[in-house]
Amino acid sequence: MLSWGYIAFVAITRKFSKGDRAPISLIWKYFRKAFFSLLLLVIVVGGIVAGIFTATEASAIAVLYAAVLALIYGDVKPKDFSSILLTSAKTTAVVMFLICTSMAMSWLFSFEGIPELISSFLLEQFSNKIVIFLVINLVLLIIGTFMDMTPAVLIFTPIFLPVVVALGMDPVHFGIVLVLNLCIGLCTPPVGTILFVGSGVANVSVSQVIKPLIPFLVIMVVVLLLITYIPAISMYLPRLLGL
Structure with a gap:
């Protein structure tokens, strides 16, 4: 809550622009589009809490799930995985x-x-x-x-x-x-x-x-x-x- 307060303070003092309030129909539309992506949180947290897998195993499952979704949505092509793996290897x-x-x-x-x-x-x-x-x-x-x-x-x-x-x-x-x-x-x-x-x-x-x-x-x-x-x-x- 303190962090939210600081973010609000910065937004007000720096006069960040406010966007138009989205209608419920638009929110519902994008929620349906993002449903399977949001499901990742449920899988990871639910799996850890239920004792199905450890936190380390959850990270591997999250990566695999996200990779499959990226392929299905067309955000990533199979040929892109080599550069993605190289970037991940550098960070790791x-x-x-x-x-x-x-x-x-x-x-x-x-x-x-x-x-x-x-x-x-x-x-x-x-x-x-x-x-x-x-x-x-x-x-x-x-x-x-x-x-x-x-x-x-x-x-x-x-x-x-x-x-x-x-x-x-x-x-x-x-x-x-x-x-x-x-x-x-x-x-x-x-x-x-x-x-x-x-x-x-x-x-x-x-x-x-x-x-x-x-x-x-x-x-x-x-x-x-x-x-x-x-x-x-x-x-x-x-x-x-x-x-």
């Missing part, structure tokens, strides 16, 4: 390089015992849980800038979880805070994988993307602090479901 190579370097960094962290040092430092230096939560968020935000989400979760969850549980934080609440921290890291340089993928898809440099992204990063940090210190925001649905 950048992402895989970033993941490999972050994995190497995670091994170095574990070998040097840095997570344990961070945990002991928190418990020894701070007694106020508000400050400890703030420091944990700061550490995770920094870690997220140069380490991929998977190794970061594997390394820091067993380190920080006992600390926050001892301070009275619900494990589900901590999981939400942890994931949001690392999701912010996916959008921040120097190893923001989503940042590189987005710039690759838009065919622009990363430096061109960073400046317009700063307000959204600030908004995400504000949301992170709200979720951290007001558990009811993130725990309403889990408690409703009895988690």
Whole structure:
């Protein structure tokens, strides 16, 4: 909602033009045309939630489904697949390089015992849980800038979880805070994988993307602090479901 508010503010201050309101008949017409494309979201999310396939398998199914639709709609010709695969390989190579370097960094962290040092430092230096939560968020935000989400979760969850549980934080609440921290890291340089993928898809440099992204990063940090210190925001649905 904060992001929507910022987008509305920019649209108003920069006086973006408004289009004519589309009639219901036109909306229904294009909805029918886009139905099978929109069905992709249902297949991916529904398959993951139902446990039919994993998130990784869902991405492969999504690519296959989208390729078939593109052929049916005539947006892509069979001869175009070679250039599409080459472009995808270039983008994937950048992402895989970033993941490999972050994995190497995670091994170095574990070998040097840095997570344990961070945990002991928190418990020894701070007694106020508000400050400890703030420091944990700061550490995770920094870690997220140069380490991929998977190794970061594997390394820091067993380190920080006992600390926050001892301070009275619900494990589900901590999981939400942890994931949001690392999701912010996916959008921040120097190893923001989503940042590189987005710039690759838009065919622009990363430096061109960073400046317009700063307000959204600030908004995400504000949301992170709200979720951290007001558990009811993130725990309403889990408690409703009895988690």
